[in-house]
Amino acid sequence: MAVYERSYHGYDGELTGTGNRILVISKFTTRELFRSRMFCAFFAICFVPSVSFLIAIYLRYNLEMLTELQIPIDEIFIIDAGFFINFLQYPQASLSFLLALVVGPGMISPDLRDNAMPLYLSRALTKTDYLLGKLLVLVVLLSLITWVPAVLLFFIHAYLGPEGWLVDNLQLPFAFIVTSFAWIFTLSLTALALSAWIKWKQVAQITFFGFFVMSSALGEAVREIFGGWLGSAFSAFDSYAVLISYAANEPVPISMPPSVAIMNMLVLSALATALIFQRIRAKEVA
Amino acid sequence: MEADGAGAGLADATTPPPGVRNDQPPPADGADLATDARSQPVIELQNLSVTLRGHPVLKSLTTRVTGRCIGLLGPNGAGKTTLLNTLLGFYPSTTGSAKVLGRDIRERAVRQQIGYMPENDSFIAGMSGVNFVRYMGELSGLPPEQALERAHEVFFYVGLGEARYRNVEAYSLGMKQLVKLAQAIIHGPRLLFLDEPTNGLDPPARTRMLQLIREIRDSGEARVIISSHLLRDVEECCEEVLILRHGEIATYCNLAEQRRSIEKFLLLQVVGAPATDAGPDPVDAFVAGLRDRGCEVGMQNRRRLRAVLPPTMEVRNVYELATALNVQIRGLDHKRDSLEDIFLRAMEGDHRPGDGS
Amino acid sequence: MNAVTYPQDNPHLWFTQLRAIIGIELGRVLFTSRATAIYVVAAVPIILLTTVGYIDNPRTGGPITGNIANARYAFAVIYAGFLLGTMVFLGSASLFISLFRGEILDRSLHYYLLSPVRREILAAGKYLAGLIASIGLFGTVTLVCYLLLYLPYGVSQMMSDFSSGPAARELTLYLLTTVFACIGYGAVFLLLGLFFRNPIFPILVLIGWELMHFILPPALKMISVVHYLKGIMPPQPWRGPIAVVMASPPAAVCMLALTGLTAVALILTVLRLKRIELRYTDS
């Protein structure tokens, strides 16, 4: 029989290396994100287009069901590279933008507003670890709704579809992965840069929303005056569309040269990264 | 500027006796610390200077801090927070160097052994209390299972057991301070930096916080540095005090040694019978009587007197006068140097109020 | 020596207070870091139209906009889509919302509420400061952009258009539209800023409302700002879906309606301000 009086004692268990701090930050940030039901619902909606495209592919190759519905198969369902490009260009591009709008600004702003930076920095991790941890979350989430479903649909179609289709379309998945990563990094870095500089999450969201809306509105205005492709140089969405088609060597919908598209994304990402690092150097703490 | 006499004398002092609080008997067990932990200095500064935005804030500080619990004091803008932030690696030191627990502050691993409790409210929104502390634990290197287990342990230890599943931003001010302490001690650091731990707490919460700090200090597993403006709180926990002024060390001394007790300086709390219209008010008569006997008497307010007895007079004579005038001596104490006096002495030569850098 | 004259002895006290509030608010709205976004938004169209003025069309060698009539048409499209739709709308949104919601987020509104100033004067001071800033900024941008159209065609063309051509009337209408857009959107955003905790909602609410306005039943059209702005703007040769639009009332009626809408919004603002309760400590 013993009486354990509640006195303080330290922790002498084993400690993990300092390398895994980035993963710890990503793990907890993701876990907190999925604790809100609203976000889970929104994230589920982001998968609706992927599922519907899957069904489309499945139906295409199961003729019996289609014949009863008397739908002329060949005219509607031409599943080719354009099919996947449309998948990435329309539903997934805007959904990934909305996801970045919802998640991105909330990455750093709350920590700035609630003065949580000293809690991180007083531990054995640097601000770069913190930023990489947050960036990783964004990149993973955005990948899950851009190139991951695209590549999956591609291989499912290759499996179901005609022989030899896989061989002569092999460059498609790589095109999807490369261009989607460019798009993901542009969105994530811009969102993180705004989140790192603006204390209030809502204000960062407006600025993020305003920035993209403004740039496409500007693109419209320029197209009105100049015509030609100069207008779409301002819009990141058009750049993404051009890059996908170009990488998949399909006819490019907008006459903008792909180099301008790449430049648009590079400039945006570089500017955002510079803003983030500027925030790192500024030794503001509490 | 070399620290004044008292401070310098300490550099080679032997182990200072456990702190004697002003009017409570000394702790019974006289915590027996492993001697090696005692002699190894907590913080060594080698003319450390820090300039922020072109403004010199710390001016070549040199000292070796060895106590178990050290109070960091100084007027606003003296550089307390800057010193803390420099030791934590937030600000780069302009010149000179500093060692914490024997390792240079530029090493990232040194922060593994430090626990830091920031001054202002700081938490992560949307997280439950225990989840927040567990996250901080894993960030300090604890593996996931131990982090969760340890999070619950420290939560119960700081007395927040029942609120651990609620969100931190719904906590009261006192609970936020306790959860900040919990995240600072979860990884069992060997050195704790507490920035204004009792600021804004109501009396019961303040007592509990001071009790926790004393327990951590007496456990011998961690040294504590407290930066605070509340001198009574520092007096209750700390054995040593480092006082900064204008970015320099004004005093670094051990509290017990500094408390010169002045026998003849009395603090009195008196209550006279209600002033009947017959004679003068008893309390005024009492004061006049003391002055007749050669005492200097200062009246803080109707109830509180300060009296300096002449060599010839004893406490007994005071009671004689009180009995004669039917005045009750509700409170009597020999005035000892409180931390406030040590602080004011350190500030001597600084008559410009509100200096602020 | 009592060098101080107390407010009670100041005959036109409310005017002094109004001037003070306008001065303070103008400083806060135009010269703080938050204002940079508005300056960027205002600079973009100017830069765009200057480049248009200088660059020649590679094929024809002449100005890109072909002839002045075509230029004026291009301006109409840019004005409706970009200048009015984005610059004035988003610009006045961020400017007027920050007047109250900005101060609540910064937790500095209590300094006003604790001053002996009538709530009517406080609301009026803030609104007027917002108006001066927005009309000053966006009005100038509209004027400069319109004049920039004439860059490639020389001053003579401009002079003749103004003296005899349609330019004078068109420019006045554009300026009036901008002014009334600031007045209308300003009052609405000022009010929404007081009600909504998260500023993003009022902006989305209004965008949705304004975009849907042409499919709204006539009764609901009455209370949308863009409906009246259309009445003031020079007639638009609309293309695309927006062409099918209910004819807006004549310009004078529109201006009156907008002023009425503004008055209602301001009265609601004052009522809300009278009952507002700030609890920073444990909010």
Add this chain to the structure above:
Amino acid sequence: MTRGNDAIEISGVSKFYGEVLGVNRVDLTVMPGITGLVGPNGSGKSTLMNLIAGLLTPTKGTISILGLTNREPQLLYQHIGYCAQVDSFPPRMTGRQFLINYLRVHGFDKRSAAHLAHEALTRVSLLATADRRIDGYSKGMRQRIKLAQSICHQPRVMVLDEPLNGLDPIARAEIIDLFLELAAGGAHILVSSHILHEVDLISDRVVFLSNGYVVAEGDVQGIQGEIKHHPIQIRICSEAAPVIAARVFDLPDVVEARLHDDRRNVFVRTRNADRFFLAFNQMIMDHPWTIEAVSPVDESVEAVYQYLVADEPVSQ
């Protein structure tokens, strides 16, 4: 100056935020001088101060400050200075500009505003840094500029929510002297604070709040006196403690004497303090004891606080 009556009348005031209780049925008359407001966090302290400052309107009951209410703010706030606990300021402003702007909104002309601002800055000794931007100020300086803002228009009522928070000892002493000076000038000063010994030192009367109710109001001694049925405890420290412990039972109303295990302190509990102390004086005359220290354990504001408000121990 409108000559309202010279008191703050709070009659039957309750304040609810939805179903959350702020304060409940508060009846209080605050006369000129310093009134300390004490109570744990969440006891309704801030709610009561915000009600008096007019930032909140009571759900039930009325508050009249010098005869005015917050329905006519243009009159009320000429006489009220408020120092919030939150330290946040309009952006990009120097200390002096902040004061001048505040005074201009009051309706003072440029010259009077500059004069009053200068006077207030001198009083809180912030002249040296008056023309630097507030966001460069340290915590102590921000506290002083807030205090300057609450006194610059020479109000007759000052509502100060933890005014000494974050100030260093020197600044605390200066600001306390300022309060005493203002109170001497006939102003009402309401100070809320958690540092009990400071509240006891400076306030003429103290209001104890707990869970939204006013549990006691008056000067500390008066309150202590009224808690008659609770015997008070006195600590006597002397070499002759054991002997004193034995003999003290001869004195009237002594109910308990406990010797501390260091045999130098004895804790005596008596039902009537006045009679005990007078008898104790006489007893010392009759015995050769040398008294080192005597301290009323219960008379301090900490003890009264613990008895009335807290259920946990509150150290001296």
